[in-house]
Amino acid sequence: MRISSKKDRGHWLLLSPYLILFIVFIALPVVVAIYLSFTYFNAIEKPKWIGIQNYITLITRDTLFMQKVLPNTIKYALIVGVGGYILSFILAWLVAQLTRIPRTIFALIIYSPSLTAGVTMSVIWRVLFNGDQQGYLNALLLKLGLIDKPVQWLQSPQHLMDIMILVSLWSSMGVGFLAMLAGILNVDEQLYEAAYIDGIKNRLQEIIYVTIPAMKPQMLFGAVMSIVNTFTSAGIGVALSGSNPTPQYAGQLIVNHIEDYGFLRYEMGYAAALSVVLLLIIWFFSRIAWRLFGERY
Template sequence: MDQTIKMKPLASYRKTRRKDAFGVFLMLLPYTLLFSVFIAIPVALAIYLSLTSFNVVETPTLNGLVNFVNIFTQDDVFLQYVLPKTLTFAIIVGPGGYMLAFVLAWMLAQIQKLPRTIFALLLYTPSMIGGVFIAVIWRTLFSGDESGYINALLLQWDMIERPIQFLQSPDHLMTVVIIVALWSSMGVGFLAMLAGILNGNEELYEAAYVEGIDNKFQEVIHVTIPMMKPQMLFGAVMAIVATFTNGYIGVALSGANPTPQNAAQFITNHIDDYGFLRYEMGYAAALSVVLLAIIIVFSKVAYKLFAEKD
């Protein structure tokens, strides 16, 4: 009798555990499927293809690490132009756009709700329709003839004798690409920072001023940034990913891939060149794996800076 009574609660407990486990499984299933279909499986396929020789028409044949060896020993364009320009662009636009996003988010948080909403929308819009703006506005501004607004003004002011080829010259294209990238860098990371500032704990600010903080700069350094580390981390990761995948800007401005004299040739452009123009998919996959590794390294640095310490 006593044994039967003891077994009933145990059976009920096990049944409840099975129900809980099944409920957790159902809740995780959509995320697991989406993660597998759009991230895990494509990454696994890219790693596999990076170890093959594949021209789209024939069946991939394994060739080991030949593609990676060729990238770092035979690909002069990658070593002399693509990698240095990608890292230069990332170092300038990544931290620059990130700090600009935080400063603008903090400034917007100080004004009324209606103008804040309007300005936030205006700042966020270029990140959504940047390609249209690049094709219509920026190419018109920097056009290499007298119809380009910049050249027209410089000619009118007698600052130059003939139009400057901003979008075709290796001396100017990279600068224009950086300007456009910074202009379109107010993406979801910017919105996350704005939300983090607006939802901050007012009691922390009051306590900080009681403890001796007496200006806005100290408030930002000692209260705002530590308080919104999750948003800062999210913004940093999004900035890193966006920076390393921004190769379309140079192609859209110059109208060519590779860009003129590889002036703004980034890893994503190099991947498109080999994958969709030369159809060397195995080599393009190896380049994408290299790009993934670089993004992971920079993301780890961001986690070290902004992740919560236990």
């Protein structure tokens, strides 16, 4: 019993740095946010308990959230999250078919935009979609005669969301892509041989019946990372348009709405309620990902 007790203490000692960081930076802020969501808090006065009033306001009075922010977030999440996830797998599978040196080069090329997205957003994309005639896209379209005057791409409610989706997809090949690539490369070759003996006839069936089932942990990791990154990547619309709120709220996502109420209007209680709603949305979609790719014992 004494040896077992010492081992148990040793485990807790090794886990303690992670547990402390988890409690201080994740668990405690979540608990505080849930508490503040039931209060009126302006960051100056003491929080005042108002019950579920913030949530009632969110559902019944915040027409901007229901009509603009939530539909924008759902559209953005479905296209960038699901589309980026599928694109990550397709590119990972294609890169995995190459030999080692070309595979390393192409993997680095595909992964690098996720590392430099902030820099390239301001240097490349804003120059590309500049609203005057010197912008690369406007200059090309004017030269081809497709437009007769420059288009304000980043200030246009009709175009801003589409540009946000394009830029996000371009930079979405992050750690999820690398995890899928590693998963594909580590699938046992004997599984493919056995599958062809059992009747698989082409590469598509090979992917569906062998590759994906054999790399479920990597698929789950990629799905969770895609969900979290998609629902929390709000800075892109503000960075492209240069304002928060974005023009006519065309690129306004839930995190932008939280920042608007929390750091511009100082309605911290309502911002906390929005953050709790966002947490629940992320949890819901993460559960779906777990249902699809989680291991069942």
